Amino acid sequence: MPPLSKKDSNGAVTRPVHSRTDTGASDWATDNEVEVDDKKQKAQSDFDKKKQTFITRAIWTLIMIGVFFGSIAAGHIYLIIIVTAVQIISFKEVIAISNVPSRARSLRFTKTLSWYFLGTTMYFLYGESVIYYFKHIVLIDRVLLPFATHHRFISFMLYVMGFVFFVASLQKGHYRFQFTQFAWTHMALYLIVVQAHFIMNNIFEGMIWFFLPVSLVITNDIFAYICGITFGKTQLIKLSPKKTVEGFVGAWICTVLLGFVLTNVLMRYSYFICPVNDLGANVFTGLHCTPNPVFLPHTYTLPFIPSPWTFLPQKITVAPMQFHILVMATFASLIAPFGGFFASGLKRTFNIKDFGDSIPGHGGMTDRMDCQFIMGFFAFMYYQSFIAVYKTSVGSVIETVITGLSAEEQIEVVRGLAKHLYNQGVVGNDVVEYLAKRLGEGVKR
Amino acid sequence: MPPLSKKDSNGAVTRPVHSRTDTGASDWATDNEVEVDDKKQKAQSDFDKKKQTFITRAIWTLIMIGVFFGSIAAGHIYLIIIVTAVQIISFKEVIAISNVPSRARSLRFTKTLSWYFLGTTMYFLYGESVIYYFKHIVLIDRVLLPFATHHRFISFMLYVMGFVFFVASLQKGHYRFQFTQFAWTHMALYLIVVQAHFIMNNIFEGMIWFFLPVSLVITNDIFAYICGITFGKTQLIKLSPKKTVEGFVGAWICTVLLGFVLTNVLMRYSYFICPVNDLGANVFTGLHCTPNPVFLPHTYTLPFIPSPWTFLPQKITVAPMQFHILVMATFASLIAPFGGFFASGLKRTFNIKDFGDSIPGHGGMTDRMDCQFIMGFFAFMYYQSFIAVYKTSVGSVIETVITGLSAEEQIEVVRGLAKHLYNQGVVGNDVVEYLAKRLGEGVKR
Numbered sequence: 001m002p003p004l005s006k007k008d009s010n011g012a013v014t015r016p017v018h019s020r021t022d023t024g025a026s027d028w029a030t031d032n033e034v035e036v037d038d039k040k041q042k043a044q045s046d047f048d049k050k051k052q053t054f055i056t057r058a059i060w061t062l063i064m065i066g067v068f069f070g071s072i073a074a075g076h077i078y079l080i081i082i083v084t085a086v087q088i089i090s091f092k093e094v095i096a097i098s099n100v101p102s103r104a105r106s107l108r109f110t111k112t113l114s115w116y117f118l119g120t121t122m123y124f125l126y127g128e129s130v131i132y133y134f135k136h137i138v139l140i141d142r143v144l145l146p147f148a149t150h151h152r153f154i155s156f157m158l159y160v161m162g163f164v165f166f167v168a169s170l171q172k173g174h175y176r177f178q179f180t181q182f183a184w185t186h187m188a189l190y191l192i193v194v195q196a197h198f199i200m201n202n203i204f205e206g207m208i209w210f211f212l213p214v215s216l217v218i219t220n221d222i223f224a225y226i227c228g229i230t231f232g233k234t235q236l237i238k239l240s241p242k243k244t245v246e247g248f249v250g251a252w253i254c255t256v257l258l259g260f261v262l263t264n265v266l267m268r269y270s271y272f273i274c275p276v277n278d279l280g281a282n283v284f285t286g287l288h289c290t291p292n293p294v295f296l297p298h299t300y301t302l303p304f305i306p307s308p309w310t311f312l313p314q315k316i317t318v319a320p321m322q323f324h325i326l327v328m329a330t331f332a333s334l335i336a337p338f339g340g341f342f343a344s345g346l347k348r349t350f351n352i353k354d355f356g357d358s359i360p361g362h363g364g365m366t367d368r369m370d371c372q373f374i375m376g377f378f379a380f381m382y383y384q385s386f387i388a389v390y391k392t393s394v395g396s397v398i399e400t401v402i403t404g405l406s407a408e409e410q411i412e413v414v415r416g417l418a419k420h421l422y423n424q425g426v427v428g429n430d431v432v433e434y435l436a437k438r439l440g441e442g443v444k445r
Numbered sequence: 446m447p448p449l450s451k452k453d454s455n456g457a458v459t460r461p462v463h464s465r466t467d468t469g470a471s472d473w474a475t476d477n478e479v480e481v482d483d484k485k486q487k488a489q490s491d492f493d494k495k496k497q498t499f500i501t502r503a504i505w506t507l508i509m510i511g512v513f514f515g516s517i518a519a520g521h522i523y524l525i526i527i528v529t530a531v532q533i534i535s536f537k538e539v540i541a542i543s544n545v546p547s548r549a550r551s552l553r554f555t556k557t558l559s560w561y562f563l564g565t566t567m568y569f570l571y572g573e574s575v576i577y578y579f580k581h582i583v584l585i586d587r588v589l590l591p592f593a594t595h596h597r598f599i600s601f602m603l604y605v606m607g608f609v610f611f612v613a614s615l616q617k618g619h620y621r622f623q624f625t626q627f628a629w630t631h632m633a634l635y636l637i638v639v640q641a642h643f644i645m646n647n648i649f650e651g652m653i654w655f656f657l658p659v660s661l662v663i664t665n666d667i668f669a670y671i672c673g674i675t676f677g678k679t680q681l682i683k684l685s686p687k688k689t690v691e692g693f694v695g696a697w698i699c700t701v702l703l704g705f706v707l708t709n710v711l712m713r714y715s716y717f718i719c720p721v722n723d724l725g726a727n728v729f730t731g732l733h734c735t736p737n738p739v740f741l742p743h744t745y746t747l748p749f750i751p752s753p754w755t756f757l758p759q760k761i762t763v764a765p766m767q768f769h770i771l772v773m774a775t776f777a778s779l780i781a782p783f784g785g786f787f788a789s790g791l792k793r794t795f796n797i798k799d800f801g802d803s804i805p806g807h808g809g810m811t812d813r814m815d816c817q818f819i820m821g822f823f824a825f826m827y828y829q830s831f832i833a834v835y836k837t838s839v840g841s842v843i844e845t846v847i848t849g850l851s852a853e854e855q856i857e858v859v860r861g862l863a864k865h866l867y868n869q870g871v872v873g874n875d876v877v878e879y880l881a882k883r884l885g886e887g888v889k890r
Contacts, residue, residue: 152826153829153831156822156823163783163787166787167684167790170786171683175793175794179791179794183628183632186632190635238615238617335609338612342608345612345620345623348620374608385594385595385598386595394857397842397850397858398865400845401842401858402865404842405842409839411871411872414859414863414866416839417843417855417858420855421859426855427856427884430883431880431883438872438875438876439872
């Protein structure tokens, strides 16, 4: 989460800013002595200022690293709280940039409405997660049950109330401002809150699905800076003149390598690879589960080895996760930076340097998180599509059957499954026949 | 779908426009004869123009009514096609209003990108519906299966490609225009395409869930106009000066009454109340299903009858659907019009009279559909939350168990269900004991 380098300097070709200021001062040194003194003093105070900024930045970087690892150790709930705080601060920053204070003052409800929509969206998304991951608790609670079964309807009606209120609060002469705020709030909800929701789901699926994407983005950020100042020559994108092709490609290679190493280490700890089956877990209590097969070694036979390289092994044993991390590292290196470019473009559009000053020395929260949101969204989609298994549990199936089917249909399920188990050679035909006879009677009774 | 009255005249207090033009001409009649002749000629040509517009409008209203009932009779697939066409035309109209042609000309990809996002969103939403409603077909097809199991991931990557392309196409000096287009496209996708998706799901759930919401909105529109010109005095909302409280309340009462009558009629036809279990069905072939219990009469005991009214029956027998229609008619009357007010506000913001000229004599498609989108969304949420039952079928449970659980877990399900059936008194204890014994052996084998 806390990048050590400033985003804008991703592959910087220019020198650090304070040396440029020095050069600027010496260009004018021929004029007269007083002026030279002034310049020197100015350069000195500039340098002091930069130094102060650098120190603040370093301290806050350490604080962020501390909070990050601290909450990882403390448990999933603390991480959720951190992500929630990050999303609220980012939302605040993003809706603020399209705000025109003089306009907003004469319209009492504009800001309230943005926060109302944030509340509604969070109610909806958190509710979805809670219902999905804590079904076994929510569905047996008398008070919570109606909120769970009608969750989407309640959320929809909350949203509709906000919508009606927005329309009713439209004021002549302010239409354009109000509609812009409305559209902008929705963009912020979609870009920040919805994407942060997926980051939280990643935490529920297992610490590693949160830790890896976040680390890959930070790693890529740092290496883009290092590779950029070392080899950087060719400009990558007009939007950010300091970014270079060399920084981009170099960071990709480094991120993939670090991804391999990091995965190899994290895979060994069940605290990282287990989904949250106990919210009270922390790094000391640990977590226990049957590991997802992607973390277990698998032997692959290489299809073809060129004849001169016969010394190569014909088979390799590796955890499938090592292939998945390749895809994730590639996304973090080649696609996620576009989240940052998008944020840069927005800042240029509104003529601002940073989204805010939430983190001293670093600028706004959004400046630090711009690539994390899309990366977290990707990680979730990728996990759901290619990694998640056993989404069904015995408990959830029985719950579905008991709540959704009649007794006759339940019997049909039992008989159908027995038949299937017989077809698979798991049980003998006598079980099927017995059930056909006995359950037939059961229904009639 | 085709309202007989113009939206803006919902509760009109003013006279029809052409009579006002006449009055305007006669005010100036004292000046001189040539001018009077000019005015008369102008008034005459104005009148001819209005007459022509009225005829065009009437013809197109009839065409729309014809298409509407024609496609209802022809079958669900034709309705889906109509709704798809409506959403594409509305999307085109809405993205066009924020377009600045001179800007767009120098940026080649802005329009292409909006359409690309439309395509991606439609791919995602139609795919979701197809997978949900035609699981039994999609999941057993070798070619379709990977598209079904990775549907969300594929959609996400398609979207990300568009996002990356957008960022890469950002051009200096055009940032504000490009970001506005981006935000605007997303608003249109959300307000039109996502909501239209729910209208299509309503069609799949049964023709009545499409027909009732659409009819209620049109009915409300017409009665707001009739009640407005008959009793209208008090202005309702600043945004639309022609709308009156009397029109609003009168229309509500009429819509509720018409809702009762309409429901009473439609409930008798299985073609309307059955979900689509056969895509080839039309009004002649019909549809067959076990009706949802909301359509079956239910006897309610009145809790309290005031003593003077002992002639009232103590029990009433009515289909629960008659209560649900009360809620739907109320939403159509009190909330859905805000969709129209929202659209009016947008039109005022951009200084346009109509969203387009897609329907001759009626203006844009969006002008006709503004209240339908939110109503369709509501109908779907309400249906899912309070009406839908038996979402689980024996087939889908068995499918879940077979695909998601191991043989051991499947046996656990069978034993768990047998135990539950015994607890419910459906089967004897001997079945549970037999299964415990025989299935235990099964696993060991």
